[in-house]
Amino acid sequence: MMKNIPMAALIGLTITVVYFLAAIFASFIAPYGMAEIVGDVWEPASAEHLLGTDNIGRDLLTRMIYGGQTTIFIATMGTILSFVTGSSLGFLAAVLGGWADQLLSRTVDLIMAIPSLIMALVILAMVPVTVPVLILVMGFLDATRVFRLARSVAVDINVMDYVEAARLRGEGGAWVIFREILPNALSPLVAELGLRFIFMVLFISTLSFLGLGVQPPLADWGGIVKENKDGIVYGIGAALYPAIAIATLAISVNLVADWVLNRTTSLKGGRG
Amino acid sequence: MHPIIKLVAQRLALGILLLFAASAMIFGLTEALPGDAAQAVLGQAATPESLANLREEMGLNEPAITRYFDWLGGIMTGDLGTSIVNRLDIGESVGKRLGNTLFLAFWAAVVSVPLAIFLGLLAVRYRDRWPDKLISAVTLTTISIPEFLIGYVLVYFIAVKLGWGSALAMVNDSMSLGQKLNAIALPVLVLTLVVLAHMMRMTRAAILNVMQSPYIETAELKGLSTFNVIAKHAFPNAVSPIVNVVMLNLAYLVVGVVVVEVVFVYPGMGQFLVDAVTKRDVPVVLACGVIFAAIYIGLNMMADIISILANPRLRHPK
Numbered sequence: 001m002m003k004n005i006p007m008a009a010l011i012g013l014t015i016t017v018v019y020f021l022a023a024i025f026a027s028f029i030a031p032y033g034m035a036e037i038v039g040d041v042w043e044p045a046s047a048e049h050l051l052g053t054d055n056i057g058r059d060l061l062t063r064m065i066y067g068g069q070t071t072i073f074i075a076t077m078g079t080i081l082s083f084v085t086g087s088s089l090g091f092l093a094a095v096l097g098g099w100a101d102q103l104l105s106r107t108v109d110l111i112m113a114i115p116s117l118i119m120a121l122v123i124l125a126m127v128p129v130t131v132p133v134l135i136l137v138m139g140f141l142d143a144t145r146v147f148r149l150a151r152s153v154a155v156d157i158n159v160m161d162y163v164e165a166a167r168l169r170g171e172g173g174a175w176v177i178f179r180e181i182l183p184n185a186l187s188p189l190v191a192e193l194g195l196r197f198i199f200m201v202l203f204i205s206t207l208s209f210l211g212l213g214v215q216p217p218l219a220d221w222g223g224i225v226k227e228n229k230d231g232i233v234y235g236i237g238a239a240l241y242p243a244i245a246i247a248t249l250a251i252s253v254n255l256v257a258d259w260v261l262n263r264t265t266s267l268k269g270g271r272g
Numbered sequence: 273m274h275p276i277i278k279l280v281a282q283r284l285a286l287g288i289l290l291l292f293a294a295s296a297m298i299f300g301l302t303e304a305l306p307g308d309a310a311q312a313v314l315g316q317a318a319t320p321e322s323l324a325n326l327r328e329e330m331g332l333n334e335p336a337i338t339r340y341f342d343w344l345g346g347i348m349t350g351d352l353g354t355s356i357v358n359r360l361d362i363g364e365s366v367g368k369r370l371g372n373t374l375f376l377a378f379w380a381a382v383v384s385v386p387l388a389i390f391l392g393l394l395a396v397r398y399r400d401r402w403p404d405k406l407i408s409a410v411t412l413t414t415i416s417i418p419e420f421l422i423g424y425v426l427v428y429f430i431a432v433k434l435g436w437g438s439a440l441a442m443v444n445d446s447m448s449l450g451q452k453l454n455a456i457a458l459p460v461l462v463l464t465l466v467v468l469a470h471m472m473r474m475t476r477a478a479i480l481n482v483m484q485s486p487y488i489e490t491a492e493l494k495g496l497s498t499f500n501v502i503a504k505h506a507f508p509n510a511v512s513p514i515v516n517v518v519m520l521n522l523a524y525l526v527v528g529v530v531v532v533e534v535v536f537v538y539p540g541m542g543q544f545l546v547d548a549v550t551k552r553d554v555p556v557v558l559a560c561g562v563i564f565a566a567i568y569i570g571l572n573m574m575a576d577i578i579s580i581l582a583n584p585r586l587r588h589p590k
Binding site for chain 2: 119
């Protein structure tokens with residue numbers, strides 16, 4: 001499986017892994033403490049501060065590493081939540097059919113009729129903005145997209161002969177979902193996983209930038225932009241580092257997702 | 273009844289139903305979530321007395337259904353309520369800001385739509401050769417960066433380093449159209465980059481899809497020139513998907529505007545909404561949320577209707 005991995009996917013995979021490792025071991029590799037003030041305001045890059053310092057004199061490299069940890073953690077948890085909810089409801093809707101399917105599908109249509117950023121803002125106006133709340137809001141809003149994909153894939157699989165055979169030999173709904181549909185629906189879902197993860201990274205960064213995401217002093221990539229944006233008019237580029245981080249992570253994950261998708265479509269002759 | 277009229281009527285009815293459902297859901301969300309508007313304004317530390325007073329004043333003691341219909345009736349008649357932070361009439365503040373937002377979105381659309389279709393065609397024409405690959409690489413990059421960061425990167429390089437424009441997009445009524453356009457040049461550029469990528473990718477896919485149809489092959493085989501194949505066979509069938517793509521992206525533009533307005537401190541609806549969320553000004557959040565949802569749903573509905581009208585198969589019922 002790993003032998004025919006194309007160059008682009010390999011680069012993507014390497015960068016993605018590096019980002020995740022940096023996130024996991026943030027406290028070991030960061031040169032300073034997360035909220036520790038170690039220098040002057042917006043110091044230029046030097047040997048002590050490889051990326052310079054931020055708007056109140058914290059080491060920017062440290063903030064970027066911890067920021068990556070927060071952003072990647074929230075995005076990962078959100079993606080997991082979105083996939084577990086979205087795909088289980090999607091499979092259920094496809095297998096049950098009838099009114100249960102109608103109810104779930106129409107509810108999802110309704111939620112998707114409102115842009116998710118607007119929905120998130122309306123919700124965040126009412127509840128206190130904390131990390132678990134953000135994960136829940138983003139996860140559930142995004143679950144609608146996973147639901148649609150999972151349902152459409154499962155509806156196609158549900159009418160296959162082998163599913164029919166399983167039903168005729170008397171298997172229950174749980175068997176059909178976990179032993180027949182899930183293994184066959186896995187490839188398109190895995191390819192989608194990458195795209196949803198990127199979407200989560202962009203979403204949480206946007207919310208933090210608007211001041212409605214991760215709250216200070218906790219660092220995250222969107223928040224670093226918000227904190228340092230005033231420096232831009234003076235030609236201080238501190239706010240632009242997250243752009244590089246987000247873009248490289250997103251492109252890397254995209255390259256991996258593309259590869260997974262191509263591999264699975266060539267095997268199965270389509271997205272199911 | 274002609275099937276097209278029937279289909280269009282169905283879409284319209286569905287769109288209006290969706291609007292009501294969406295308004296009910298937005299209103300319901302603010303009801304169902306823990307803490308009400310009064311709590312949101314006063315914070316967790318509020319005394320029970322002041323909470324009770326504010327609830328009385330805001331009419332929160334009425335049942336939710338009554339309040340929903342009052343609120344909905346108000347919106348229908350143009351009364352959006354009053355802000356609980358500064359007591360100003362929301363309708364008045366929204367009116368001007370909505371105009372500004374639509375102005376920004378309009379010019380972004382004017383620039384991006386023709387450009388996206390042109391580049392999409394170019395990518396199809398030179399499929400799998402360098403122009404196509406270059407376009408794909410650029411689009412992949414712009415999709416991978418959030419709007420606000422594209423904004424700051426452009427501000428940093430174009431406005432600050434090169435000194436070609438302003439980092440802020442202030443507009444007011446005393447400015448001429450030319451001055452206004454000059455002021456919004458950078459935000460328009462950001463929005464264009466954001467929607468261009470999606471629009472181009474989808475246009476490319478839509479046209480490729482049509483070009484691979486058997487009837488295109490037939491047209492080629494019977495000896496039509498490339499121009500005739502595209503003009504007479506490919507184009508009529510590609511109109512519907514392309515219009516759909518354009519509409520979907522205009523809807524996306526309306527949301528993208530929220531973030532871009534904050535970046536450029538542009539006096540529009542997005543900035544207004546974000547401020548209201550930060551201050552927990554629930555009536556303003558509700559009003560802005562419904563307006564954004566209505567524009568979004570309206571554009572999606574128009575996309576559906578136009579693709580019904582543009583579908584040649586539906587024009588000649590069997």
